[in-house]
Amino acid sequence: MNYSECDIGMVGLGVMGRNLVLNFGDHGFSIVGFDKDKSKVEELNKEAGTRKVFGTSSLAEFIKSLKKPKAVMMLVPAGAPVDSVIEDVLPYLEQGDLIIDGGNSHFTDTNKRFKELSDKGIHFLGVGISGGESGARFGPSMMPGGPEKAYERVKSIFEAAAAKFNNENCVIYLGPGSAGHYVKMVHNGIEYGLMQIISEAYDLMKRGIGLNNQQIQEIFSRWNRGKLQSYLIEITADIFSKKDQDSDYQLIDKILDEAKQKGTGKWTSEEAMEMQVPLPTIDAAVSMRDMSSFKLEREQSSKILYGPDQRIETDYEPFVKQLEDAVYFAMIAAYSQGMTMLKVASKEYNYNLNLKNVAKIWRGGCIIRASLLEIISNAYEKNPNLPNLFIDDVLSKEILNSQDEIRAIIKSAVESGIPVPGLMASLAYFDSYRSEWLPANLVQAQRDYFGAHTYERVDEKGTFHTQWNHV
Ligand code: 6PG
Numbered sequence: 001m002n003y004s005e006c007d008i009g010m011v012g013l014g015v016m017g018r019n020l021v022l023n024f025g026d027h028g029f030s031i032v033g034f035d036k037d038k039s040k041v042e043e044l045n046k047e048a049g050t051r052k053v054f055g056t057s058s059l060a061e062f063i064k065s066l067k068k069p070k071a072v073m074m075l076v077p078a079g080a081p082v083d084s085v086i087e088d089v090l091p092y093l094e095q096g097d098l099i100i101d102g103g104n105s106h107f108t109d110t111n112k113r114f115k116e117l118s119d120k121g122i123h124f125l126g127v128g129i130s131g132g133e134s135g136a137r138f139g140p141s142m143m144p145g146g147p148e149k150a151y152e153r154v155k156s157i158f159e160a161a162a163a164k165f166n167n168e169n170c171v172i173y174l175g176p177g178s179a180g181h182y183v184k185m186v187h188n189g190i191e192y193g194l195m196q197i198i199s200e201a202y203d204l205m206k207r208g209i210g211l212n213n214q215q216i217q218e219i220f221s222r223w224n225r226g227k228l229q230s231y232l233i234e235i236t237a238d239i240f241s242k243k244d245q246d247s248d249y250q251l252i253d254k255i256l257d258e259a260k261q262k263g264t265g266k267w268t269s270e271e272a273m274e275m276q277v278p279l280p281t282i283d284a285a286v287s288m289r290d291m292s293s294f295k296l297e298r299e300q301s302s303k304i305l306y307g308p309d310q311r312i313e314t315d316y317e318p319f320v321k322q323l324e325d326a327v328y329f330a331m332i333a334a335y336s337q338g339m340t341m342l343k344v345a346s347k348e349y350n351y352n353l354n355l356k357n358v359a360k361i362w363r364g365g366c367i368i369r370a371s372l373l374e375i376i377s378n379a380y381e382k383n384p385n386l387p388n389l390f391i392d393d394v395l396s397k398e399i400l401n402s403q404d405e406i407r408a409i410i411k412s413a414v415e416s417g418i419p420v421p422g423l424m425a426s427l428a429y430f431d432s433y434r435s436e437w438l439p440a441n442l443v444q445a446q447r448d449y450f451g452a453h454t455y456e457r458v459d460e461k462g463t464f465h466t467q468w469n470h471v
Contacts, residue, residue, distance in 0.1 A: 003052055005067040006032045008157060010075065011085050013040040013055055017075035018047070019137035020102070020129070020161065025051030027160035034062035063092040071154055073100040079109070086113065095121030098150050102127045104264050107178035107185060114146065114177055123150035128184020130366035131163065139163030141366035142171035143187070145180025145351070163365025170365040174358065175351035182345055183358055186338045189268025189282045191367050193334030194232050196285035196422040201327050202236070203418055204409065208312040209319055213240045213250045219320055227328055230370030259289045268341070277344050279337045280425035281330060288421060308417035325405035326423055332399055333426035335376055336389035343387070356380035390433055399430065
């Protein structure tokens with residue numbers, strides 16, 4: 001079935017694009033989908049059912065089916081494919097039409113495209129979308145950025161399709177320009193941090209105290225009913241119950257220990273360095289994905305470089321309880337780092353972000369959804385200018401109440417030779433953030449010694465230089 005007055009068009013009918021089209025269609029909107037790949041178009045048409053949805057591989061027909069002013073959304077891989085879609089559709093668009101990029105584009109590309117398109121009178125929205133395939137189909141978290149007026153045109157469609165949390169939509173307009181893609185980038189940075197922390201907990205349970213997959217599955221399930229309740233803990237429990245189809249093993253034991261990445265976590269770390277915001281937990285997560293890919297070298301070095309035998313002698317239950325607290329501590333640290341980065345970026349790029357809203361739309365639909373986000377959104381409700389989540393009255397208690405546990409867990413990990421850089425970086429972030437004094441005076445002195453870079457004094461204003469040695 002064809003419609004000539006579609007509310008919105010979708011370019012890119014891969015799994016994400018198709019699912020989002022069907023989701024829009026479920027809510028009564030009329031949508032035309034376009035893909036050069038005819039099999040993807042057929043798949044959409046087969047699934048469309050009674051929805052006002054259809055696909056085509058003719059760009060002319062796609063454009064003709066849109067009501068005016070036209071709204072063209074795309075869900076294609078980040079980078080060159082986005083530019084090529086823009087290039088393809090641009091000749092068919094008129095002033096006042098709207099292009100929406102729903103992929104994981106780098107925010108600097110979004111800024112560039114925004115400028116180029118607004119010079120031509122075309123509106124552009126950069127929308128971060130999280131939740132994977134099932135999120136797209138049944139309710140993602142959506143992070144829209146760009147001109148607010150342009151967002152108003154698609155607001156009702158996005159609100160209908162977004163995940164709901166306590167009857168609130170997990171989509172709120174975030175800010176101008178690349179605000180949406182920036183927030184999505186940081187979401188993914190936090191995602192990397194959480195995944196690393198969880199995998200360290202797995203390592204401590206597996207190599208440290210020798211638990212089997214079923215025991216690990218039970219622990220993650222239990223954790224998911226407590227303060228760690230989150231999507232990532234939930235799917236982790238599921239992963240440990242999956243059998244391999246081709247052997248008698250659990251699937252997890254047949255998966256190679258080399259993690260791939262598309263790079264959004266790395267972008268977060270790069271951008272944080274650029275803005276000089278510390279993100280040690282997220283940096284550690286990016287580094288550990290990189291370290292995982294040195295598989296061959298790790299295999300070789302494991303035969304030469306020895307250390308403790310990676311066994312932790314301890315009572316099972318108290319250790320698992322300590323570990324739960326340690327994971328909780330580190331998760332709070334990962335969110336704190338990401339939110340602090342957003343606070344700085346909001347000022348730097350004039351996004352005017354409302355961090356309470358960011359936390360709110362992450363409570364449902366997205367990969368980092370967690371019950372902790374309710375506490376985080378309350379923290380920003382109480383104080384929109386909160387400098388760091390660690391000093392919120394509720395979260396500071398949570399952190400202080402679990403610091404002995406994360407210290408104990410890290411001690412066990414160090415003594416047994418199990419690498420826990422995510423947990424360590426989280427604790428060091430806390431210990432440095434709460435340090436009135438840090439040894440950076442020595443760094444200043446060293447810089448001045450070898451490079452005459454000058455230093456500041458604690459007892460007098462100004463910059464000083466000392467002739468440290470006599471040459
Ligand atoms: C999401 C995910 C999604 C995607 C990541 C994976 O929020 O739905 O973050 O965007 O799965 O791009 O990222 P890596 O390939 O870098 O792990």
